[in-house]
Amino acid sequence: xxxxFFPRAIAHTIVTALSFILFAGLAHADLKLCNATSSRVGVxxxxxxxxxxxxxGWWNIASQTCETLLKGALPSRFVYVHAVDYDRGGExxxxxxxxxxxxxxxxxxxxxxxxxxxxxxxxxxxxxGEAKEWTIRLTDPAGQGKTDK
Numbered sequence: 001x002x003x004x005f006f007p008r009a010i011a012h013t014i015v016t017a018l019s020f021i022l023f024a025g026l027a028h029a030d031l032k033l034c035n036a037t038s039s040r041v042g043v044x045x046x047x048x049x050x051x052x053x054x055x056x057g058w059w060n061i062a063s064q065t066c067e068t069l070l071k072g073a074l075p076s077r078f079v080y081v082h083a084v085d086y087d088r089g090g091e092x093x094x095x096x097x098x099x100x101x102x103x104x105x106x107x108x109x110x111x112x113x114x115x116x117x118x119x120x121x122x123x124x125x126x127x128x129g130e131a132k133e134w135t136i137r138l139t140d141p142a143g144q145g146k147t148d149k
Contacts, residue, residue, distance in 0.1 A: 029072060029073045029074065029131075029132035029133030030068045030069075030070060030071050030072065030133050031045070031068070031069045031070040031074055031079060031133070031134055031135075031136075032066050032067065032068050032069065032133075032134070032135040032136070033059070033061060033066065033067055033069055033081070033135070033136045033137075033138065034065070034066040034135060034136070034137045034138070035061040035062065035063060035064065035065055035066070035067075035138050036064065036137050036138060036139045036140075037063060037085070037138055037139060037140045038063050038064075038087075038140060039063055039085045039086060039087035039088050039140075040060065040061070040062055040063060040085075040086040040087055041060075041061050041083045041084060041085055041086060041138060042057070042058040042059070042060055042061075042083065042084040042086060043057060043058065043059045043061060043067075043069070043081065043082070043083045043084075043138075044056065044057025044058055044059075044081070044082045044083075044100050044105075044121070044123070045057065045069055045070070045079060045080060045081055045082075045123075046079070046080035046081075046082075046096070046098040046110065046123050047070075047074075047075045047076055047078070047079050047080065048075065048076045048078070049075035049076065050075075051108070052108060052109065053098070053108070053109055053110045054106065054107065054108055055080075055098045055099055055100060055105070055106075055107045055110065055123075056069075056105065056106045056107075057082075057100060057101075057104070057105055058103070058104060058105075060086075066135070073132045073133070074128055074131065074132060074133065074134060077127065077128055077129065077130050078125055078126065078127055078128070079125075079126045079128060079134070079136075080094070080096050080098060080123035080124065080125055080126070081123055081124055081126060081136060082094075082098075082100065082121050082122065082123045082124070083138055090141075092124060092138060093121070093122040093123065093124060094122050094123050094124030094125060095122055096122065096123045096124070096125055097110065097113075097120050097121065097122055097123070098110045098113075098120075098121060098123050099113035099116065099118035099119070099120065099121070100113075100118060100119050100120075100121040101118055101119065102119070105118075
């Protein structure tokens with residue numbers, strides 16, 4: 001149906017504006033990770049929700065891309081991340097030990113990883129400050145990827 005009492009361009013603008021208003025209210029908060037490095041990376045996350053501690057992985061994220069890791073509001077103020085550089089080696093880790101596996105996983109609990117058949121892995125902490133959505137950005141270490149002339 002065409003809105004004959006409005007010029008076509010105005011009718012299109014009105015429909016677009018209404019769509020934006022309707023869908024803006026349906027937007028969800030998410031946890032995202034952007035890989036701003038020159039390598040492909042594998043990412044695992046840890047968090048505490050109403051059911052206790054959980055770790056999940058691996059997301060394979062191409063260089064210069066972003067990926068949604070958790071959909072919806074963040075489960076807690078602190079999120080933990082461990083990432084592996086597939087192309088150059090190395091990792092982003094920390095002192096917060098949690099359970100992981102070599103392949104895709106979703107693990108409940110962070111205690112006695114080895115006794116339960118999991119690997120104990122160090123994660124770094126991200127303080128989201130009570131935000132409902134957050135984006136983590138992995139970057140190349142200083143000086144890597146630069147060439148001197």
